Amino acid sequence: MSGHKDPRMPSPQDCVQRYLLEHHAAVQPEKVFAVWPDGSTWTYAKTLELTIKTAHALAALGVKQGDRVLVWMPNCAEALRVWFGLNYLGAAFVPVNTAYRGSLLAHAARLSEARLAIVHAELAPHLGNIAPGQVEEVVVLMGDTPEIDGLKVHESAVLDSARTEPIALAEPINPWDLQSIIFTSGTTGPSKGVLSSYCHLYNMARAAPFLDGSDRYMVNLPIFHSGGVMPVTAMLIHGGSIVMVESFKTDMFWPIVRETGITTSILLGVMGSFLLKQPERPDDRDHTLRSCTYVPMNESAVQFRNRFGTDVHTHFNMTEISMPLVSESNPTALGSAGRPRPGVDVRIVDENDCEVPDGEMGELVVRTDCPWAMNHGYAASPEATAKAWRNGWFHTGDGFRKDAQGNFFFCDRMKDAIRRRGENISSFEVESDIVAHPAVQEAAVVAVKSEVTEDEVLAIVALRPGETLDPVDLIAFLKPRMAHFMIPRYLRFVDELPRTPTAKIRKVELREAGLTQDTWDREAAGVQIKRETLST
Numbered sequence: 401m402s403g404h405k406d407p408r409m410p411s412p413q414d415c416v417q418r419y420l421l422e423h424h425a426a427v428q429p430e431k432v433f434a435v436w437p438d439g440s441t442w443t444y445a446k447t448l449e450l451t452i453k454t455a456h457a458l459a460a461l462g463v464k465q466g467d468r469v470l471v472w473m474p475n476c477a478e479a480l481r482v483w484f485g486l487n488y489l490g491a492a493f494v495p496v497n498t499a500y501r502g503s504l505l506a507h508a509a510r511l512s513e514a515r516l517a518i519v520h521a522e523l524a525p526h527l528g529n530i531a532p533g534q535v536e537e538v539v540v541l542m543g544d545t546p547e548i549d550g551l552k553v554h555e556s557a558v559l560d561s562a563r564t565e566p567i568a569l570a571e572p573i574n575p576w577d578l579q580s581i582i583f584t585s586g587t588t589g590p591s592k593g594v595l596s597s598y599c600h601l602y603n604m605a606r607a608a609p610f611l612d613g614s615d616r617y618m619v620n621l622p623i624f625h626s627g628g629v630m631p632v633t634a635m636l637i638h639g640g641s642i643v644m645v646e647s648f649k650t651d652m653f654w655p656i657v658r659e660t661g662i663t664t665s666i667l668l669g670v671m672g673s674f675l676l677k678q679p680e681r682p683d684d685r686d687h688t689l690r691s692c693t694y695v696p697m698n699e700s701a702v703q704f705r706n707r708f709g710t711d712v713h714t715h716f717n718m719t720e721i722s723m724p725l726v727s728e729s730n731p732t733a734l735g736s737a738g739r740p741r742p743g744v745d746v747r748i749v750d751e752n753d754c755e756v757p758d759g760e761m762g763e764l765v766v767r768t769d770c771p772w773a774m775n776h777g778y779a780a781s782p783e784a785t786a787k788a789w790r791n792g793w794f795h796t797g798d799g800f801r802k803d804a805q806g807n808f809f810f811c812d813r814m815k816d817a818i819r820r821r822g823e824n825i826s827s828f829e830v831e832s833d834i835v836a837h838p839a840v841q842e843a844a845v846v847a848v849k850s851e852v853t854e855d856e857v858l859a860i861v862a863l864r865p866g867e868t869l870d871p872v873d874l875i876a877f878l879k880p881r882m883a884h885f886m887i888p889r890y891l892r893f894v895d896e897l898p899r900t901p902t903a904k905i906r907k908v909e910l911r912e913a914g915l916t917q918d919t920w921d922r923e924a925a926g927v928q929i930k931r932e933t934l935s936t
Contacts (some may be wrong), residue, residue: 408743408770409575415602416573417487420636421448428639435616435643435660436477437936447484449564454485456561461516461537461554465490465570468581470509470517470535472496475623475646476936478541480632482518482559483623490573493580494593495624498523498934499883504591504829506530508583511593511779518559522934527551542935575599576772581779582626582719585824593779594719599772605634607723607741610691610713611664613639618656618665620648621822626719627666646936650674657689666693669822669854672704685709696810697727697736705730714738716764716810718796720775720788724766725808736807737800744768746808748800753791761811764800765793818847818855823885825857827907830888833881834859837874839867844897846911848890858919859888860910862896869893871920875927884931891920 413419421444424431429445436442442450463469469486471493473479483493494512496505498520505526509517510533517535519527521543527535528548537552545555579601581593604626611617617635619642621627635642643660645652648671656662667675672694689710694701697714705712716725716737724746727738740746747755748762756762768774774794777785788795799811818825827845834843841862847855863869871891878887898906915921922929 406771409772410599410602410770412573412575412598415575415598415637416577417484417579417598417633417636418490418573421451421484421488424636424639431639432641433635434477434480434641437645437656440477442477450481451484451488452564452566453561454481454559455488455567456563457559458482458485458489458491459567460561461539461558463489463491463516465573466492466578467516468492468494468512468514468578470494470496470512470514470519471624472498472500472517472519472523473541473623474498474520474934474936475619475628475644476542477644479623480644482541487579489567490569490577492578495580495582495622495629497583497624497883498622499885499931501526501883502529502881503832504882506533507590508593509533509535511583511781512581513780520934521545522932524548524553573598575602576776580629582624582629584719585826590829591826592781592784594775595777595779596719596775597772599770600722600774600776601629601633602637603722603743603768603770603773604717605630605637607715607717607726608634608693608713609726609741610711610729611635611638611640615640615663616661616688617642618662619644620653620671621666621668622647626717627668630717631666646933647931650678654687657687661688663688664691664693665689666695667704668695669819671822673700676700676703676707680707691729695737697731697734699734702734716798716808718798720794721766721796722768722773724768733803733805733807735809737810738808739806740808743770743773747793748802748808749793753793758802758804761799761801763814764796764798764808766796767793818845818857820850820855820857820885822854823883825886830857830859830882830886833878833886834861834874834888836881837869837877839863839869840874841865842897842905844905844907844910845888846907848911848914856890857886857888858890858892858910858915860892860894860897862894871922872925872927875922875929879929884929887922887929889922890915891922892916892918 424444425448432441433444433447434442486493496508516537518539524540539554541556576597579598580596583591617631619631691711694712701712711729714727717723724744725738726741797814830845831843841864843861845859848858850856898909
């Protein structure tokens with residue numbers, strides 16, 4: 401194991417997943433680590449045993465230390481054992497959004513440089529529609545195994561192994577080694593694969609000061625997002641436990657909390673508002689949820705605290721960084737994302753990286769005093785890496801302002817990102833798929849405010865000369881091509897899009913126009929788009 405004397409760098413035993421799991425399995429083997437929706441549990445000892453068995457099976461498939469493996473699975477026990485098995489070998493976990501299709505999926509596969517993919521049976525057929533980069537073999541779990549042209553396909557039994565002896569490593573796993581590649585939502589272009597070390601995820605998971613080993617964390621965000629990876633990592637670091645659910649469901653949130661003894665959770669975007677809209681009950685405070693991370697910190701956060709008696713905290717984070725802004729318990733500065741935590745420097749700068757005065761909006765840039773405590777680049781994207789890391793600071797692309805008390809407030813995205821129901825959406829990617837329709841000349845996608853919170857997607861479409869297109873037909877064309885949350889709610893057809901003197905589309909004008917009288921509303925027309933639910 402490579403020695404280091406920097407006191408800011410965590411030891412491998414403190415941050416490397418394999419060593420953490422081995423430690424807890426030795427000192428508290430019968431403590432529950434994971435609780436599943438069917439009521440079954442994994443102790444730390446069982447988690448380690450399943451991890452080692454899975455690692456043996458992966459090794460038999462040729463997975464080696466340093467390899468990258470694509471994992472296309474929903475939140476479930478099978479996904480967790482694959483993730484842990486990969487990291488036990490020193491291989492990198494590369495989870496992919498289960499809503500990806502077509503070009504998005506192919507793009508992620510290319511960036512991953514993965515030879516092997518492990519996928520849910522209901523997703524596997526979609527692999528036949530893409531050229532998946534370097535992927536050569538696929539393991540299909542949790543269902544029938546289809547044939548996929550051009551790929552060697554394995555049934556789920558290939559990941560079963562009876563071997564429980566520890567696997568020797570070619571060399572020890574270090575804090576700066578690659579643990580995972582997690583894909584961004586592609587706010588200014590195609591999605592990027594964030595290279596995350598064990599030290600990076602350790603710093604992210606340790607940033608919440610209110611967590612300890614007595615906590616049981618509800619993992620209700622997908623493990624292909626940092627919001628799903630971070631809680632699992634935090635509980636492994638602290639020696640706590642998790643309850644992993646497939647996704648957030650309003651009517652099931654409090655029953656699951658009460659039945660499983662959950663003490664903390666993330667409530668992102670509209671989640672808290674949805675819970676507040678439920679009828680009040682005499683037992684609203686009869687639960688175990690003592691804390692939650694509430695983003696954004698708006699008036700509903702105060703209402704949530706007052707009604708349910710749960711301490712609320714907030715923060716600012718993104719996949720590339722390690723939660724540089726955090727709040728105290730029950731903060732009073734509404735709208736704030738918190739203040740810089742120890743170990744990070746943050747600045748708000750103009751386009752030349754010069755710091756702006758308090759009260760003015762600029763781009764938030766971040767750096768840390770611990771090496772490897774943030775991402776170390778984007779997979780197969782050296783230009784994007786250099787642009788983000790220019791002048792020694794990581795550029796978030798998000799607009800912030802700071803008040804005189806040192807509170808940081810998110811203002812807007814510096815580019816054209818849209819945030820809908822907790823998902824960041826790239827207008828670039830939505831536009832690309834709309835333009836793929838043969839009747840479409842060009843398209844511009846902008847955010848309009850939702851009646852609930854966050855954004856809805858408005859697409860302004862110019863057709864080719866002489867073409868006509870029913871909005872329902874365009875939605876039907878988009879459904880198999882993109883993630884459900886990206887499909888526009890609103891459509892407006894125009895003869896041509898407004899442009900600047902340099903021929904760029906004037907999105908500011910389209911945003912200002914918003915929902916005009918001739919805008920078609922998918923929901924008002926009764927065209928519903930739902931997330932595909934996979935069996936777990």
